Amino acid sequence: LYPPGERWRGREPRPYAAGDWAPGDAYGEAARALRDAGLDVHSWVVLAHNSRMGAEHPATSVVNAYGDRYPWAPCIAQPATRAYLTALAAEAAVRPGEETRGTELESCGWYGLAHLHAHDKIAGVALGEAGQYLMSLCFCGSCRAGYAEQGLDPAELAGAVRRALEPVWRGGHEGEGWPAVEQLVGADVAAATRAWREETARTLQETVVAAVRAAAPAGFQVLLHADPVSYHCGADAGVDPGHILSVADGVVVPCTGGAHLLEPFAARAGNGTVLAANLTVVSGMGGSPATLAADAARAADLGATELRLYHAGLVSDADLAHVTEALSHAE
Structure with a gap:
């Protein structure tokens, strides 16, 4: 929605221009119109949710326990992806010359199974929190190394996830909440995967917010779209409430329903x-x-x-x- 910056020259992955539907500096034009109408302008940046990135750079995507890639879900453990998300947030959140007063950062954390493509058809089995969590565990090279750091064998973990999901695919009741994850794969294994993923998400959030603040003028507001259940995935990233409110100025919370x-x-x-x-x-x-x-x-x-x-x-x-x-x- 704005002319690409020099920081992306020669880099992969990099953002894409919006195209003919929003040519040139569409953000700048909209921001000026809103400001002229007496409204404060805040940007809204979508981070770890990018289907085109996954299609053109498959290695960046989350890989589930069955070996399937989720092209809509960049893996936030991969160093190149983290660098891309951090640079994108700093550039897109703070548009120089437009008097942008703050930003909202969406999907600043793990994405997983949810938010599929239009023609993906897996709704025959309704997954609860446990099934969603296990189907969202990533087994790319970076995550396999992370599980190993937690004392897990990545191949054994993938097998355990597949075995745990077999009765779920047959329509068995998976239980509710985090205790259901522990029941399916064991409390110690569940805790180790959660420790790896939550540390990965926390450090990304800290790095991204710091990069935005470094690029922004004083008083610039930074909010995250967030879910207070720290193992949840999606546009509203799972967070620890106390931690995220020590990093950002606040949160945008899903309240429909x-x-x-x-x-x-x-x-x-x-x-x-x-x-x-x-x-x-x-x-x-x-x-x-x-x-x-x-x-x-x-x-x-x-x-x-x-x-x-x-x-x-x-x-x-x-x-x-x-x-x-x-x-x-x-x-």
């Missing part, structure tokens, strides 16, 4: 911490614009200091009418 995920962050929030409740307002995407006012009030009761409405640019006229009505009564 319920705002309970705010509570662990609210318990660790300090003065000035931003806790933004993200509510989907597109009916066709599972949102509930008709209950926006009540949902926003509930989020505020649980500690939210701000709202995010996903995604105003995609709503129908009927959904937009509900949003307008709810916001017209907001205090």
